[in-house]
Amino acid sequence: MTRMLSVLGIFLFALLSAAPAARCDALTSGRNTPEASPTLVPFGGGLVMRLAAAQRKLNDSISAAFRDVRDSHSRSAIVLILGLAFLYGVLHAVGPGHGKAVVAGYFVANRARWTSGIAMGSLISLIQGASAIALVGLLAVILQWRQFDVLDRATLVEFVSYGLIAVLGAVMFYRAVTGRGHAHAHEGHDVHDGHGHEPRALDRRLIIATGLTPCASAIIILLFSLANEALPVGIAAVASLSLGMAITVSAVGIASVLGRHALVGLFGRVGIRAHRLEQGLAVVGALAILSVSGLMMMGAWTRL
Amino acid sequence: MWLPFRFRRVVRPALLALLLSAGSASAHPHVFIDYTVTVLFDDNAAQAVRVSWTFDEMYSSMLLHDYTSRPPRDALTPADVKSLRKQAFEDTADYHYFVDLKLNGATLPVKEVTDFDARFHDHRMTYAFTLPLRASASQARNTLEIDAFDNEFYIDFELAEKHGVMVEHGEKLGASCAPRQQSRDTTMVGSVSSIVVACTYGAAAG
Numbered sequence: 001m002t003r004m005l006s007v008l009g010i011f012l013f014a015l016l017s018a019a020p021a022a023r024c025d026a027l028t029s030g031r032n033t034p035e036a037s038p039t040l041v042p043f044g045g046g047l048v049m050r051l052a053a054a055q056r057k058l059n060d061s062i063s064a065a066f067r068d069v070r071d072s073h074s075r076s077a078i079v080l081i082l083g084l085a086f087l088y089g090v091l092h093a094v095g096p097g098h099g100k101a102v103v104a105g106y107f108v109a110n111r112a113r114w115t116s117g118i119a120m121g122s123l124i125s126l127i128q129g130a131s132a133i134a135l136v137g138l139l140a141v142i143l144q145w146r147q148f149d150v151l152d153r154a155t156l157v158e159f160v161s162y163g164l165i166a167v168l169g170a171v172m173f174y175r176a177v178t179g180r181g182h183a184h185a186h187e188g189h190d191v192h193d194g195h196g197h198e199p200r201a202l203d204r205r206l207i208i209a210t211g212l213t214p215c216a217s218a219i220i221i222l223l224f225s226l227a228n229e230a231l232p233v234g235i236a237a238v239a240s241l242s243l244g245m246a247i248t249v250s251a252v253g254i255a256s257v258l259g260r261h262a263l264v265g266l267f268g269r270v271g272i273r274a275h276r277l278e279q280g281l282a283v284v285g286a287l288a289i290l291s292v293s294g295l296m297m298m299g300a301w302t303r304l
Numbered sequence: 305m306w307l308p309f310r311f312r313r314v315v316r317p318a319l320l321a322l323l324l325s326a327g328s329a330s331a332h333p334h335v336f337i338d339y340t341v342t343v344l345f346d347d348n349a350a351q352a353v354r355v356s357w358t359f360d361e362m363y364s365s366m367l368l369h370d371y372t373s374r375p376p377r378d379a380l381t382p383a384d385v386k387s388l389r390k391q392a393f394e395d396t397a398d399y400h401y402f403v404d405l406k407l408n409g410a411t412l413p414v415k416e417v418t419d420f421d422a423r424f425h426d427h428r429m430t431y432a433f434t435l436p437l438r439a440s441a442s443q444a445r446n447t448l449e450i451d452a453f454d455n456e457f458y459i460d461f462e463l464a465e466k467h468g469v470m471v472e473h474g475e476k477l478g479a480s481c482a483p484r485q486q487s488r489d490t491t492m493v494g495s496v497s498s499i500v501v502a503c504t505y506g507a508a509a510g
Binding site: 048049052053055056059060062063064067146147148151216217220221223224227228 | 333334336360361362363365366368369370392427457460462490494496497498
């Protein structure tokens with residue numbers, strides 16, 4: 001609990017540590033790309049453009065529906081917004097980011113049931129949505145900051161979030177290499193049973209650290225709803241968006257759980273001892289979390 | 305630390321590649337722009353390129369909220385336009401206004417912008433600005449390529465469906481401009497298919 005409070009403390013400090021920057025760079029703020037990182041291609045350029053085109057259409061439709069809500073308090077427009085935001089979330093989270101690397105790394109490192117993949121993916125996405133709501137609520141609604149300043153400040157929160165993930169990744173790495181605190185060593189139940197009954201302390205911390213990163217799209221939707229005097233609808237839309245993202249991030253979790261399972265089976269057949277393989281996977285998973293969060297931290301640093 | 309031989313050589317790099325691809329920083333668009341390109345000719349050569357950006361509604365709303373006087377939805381005042389230019393446009397000079405220009409294959413510097421204007425219409429903000437062309441082409445047949453693109457893919461640029469490409473005063477040089485597909489590299493999502501506007505025109509007679 002003390003640790004949770006200190007995390008929350010760091011979060012609030014990061015949020016409010018400085019007055020909004022005087023420099024306003026509308027089109028260059030909130031950029032999510034570290035200059036130094038290599039080209040990382042999850043899929044072909046054609047799919048990227050199709051995804052972008054779909055998001056453009058959804059963005060247009062959501063905007064128009066918000067105007068309907070503002071002008072005529074249309075209920076069907078609210079339902080439409082929730083549906084479109086859900087779809088937007090599914091597509092948007094396919095793009096890089098949103099904690100997928102943490103989820104993938106975690107489930108490569110640790111034996112788990114596929115349901116744990118869903119639980120972790122969903123929790124991260126939902127906390128990310130809540131983080132965006134908290135950020136906009138505090139900075140835009142209560143403190144009345146300018147909208148671009150709110151978006152800018154999200155970068156700082158992102159930086160802190162990646163920093164926390166990197167620390168947790170380093171702890172995971174240290175434990176994996178030294179064999180200390182091995183994933184199942186201090187758990188009461190049978191190793192072969194898998195786990196997922198009770199998230200361990202590290203899981204919880206990892207989930208919260210990853211969830212802190214607010215999604216820029218969620219913030220933009222909230223700010224738009226605020227400008228259209230429909231903040232409650234905006235909050236509901238972000239909840240729906242987060243559910244959509246949860247689908248995608250959970251899918252990555254499930255794929256990692258199953259991938260690990262298949263890998264262990266494969267190596268078991270060629271006669272590699274299970275605990276060696278487990279250790280190797282724990283190292284790989286931790287390294288992935290560490291390196292990706294490090295990259296993201298550098299990226300956020302260049303934008304601070 | 306001990307790792308099986310095969311693991312080190314094959315599986316680890318493969319896994320890392322997979323994880324990195326899943327976790328690279330967000331490179332999906334958060335801003336959507338419809339752009340138009342107008343190429344202005346004088347009697348001798350292409351003289352300037354006028355570009356317009358129409359932002360998506362959400363981004364337009366943010367610009368309106370932060371940089372213009374209230375109440376919104378009226379015509380922007382000259383003070384609004386100035387505020388937008390200073391606070392929400394000039395910094396894009398660092399990105400050379402997201403426009404790449406090539407004349408006969410050689411890159412032209414994009415440094416200067418004139419005639420910045422902004423208007424708000426139909427819930428959307430539109431910026432318009434002119435990029436003067438300094439180099440004069442003297443070949444018998446010239447090709448000017450205009451490419452609006454954000455290689456970080458934070459902004460998704462799309463050529464406007466209506467009046468996306470326009471030519472002014474190009475008859476004398478037999479100018480014709482048309483969009484065509486090309487492949488562009490991005491920093492995060494590899495190469496994507498994008499549009500370049502290509503103009504061909506002749507040299508001035510005499």
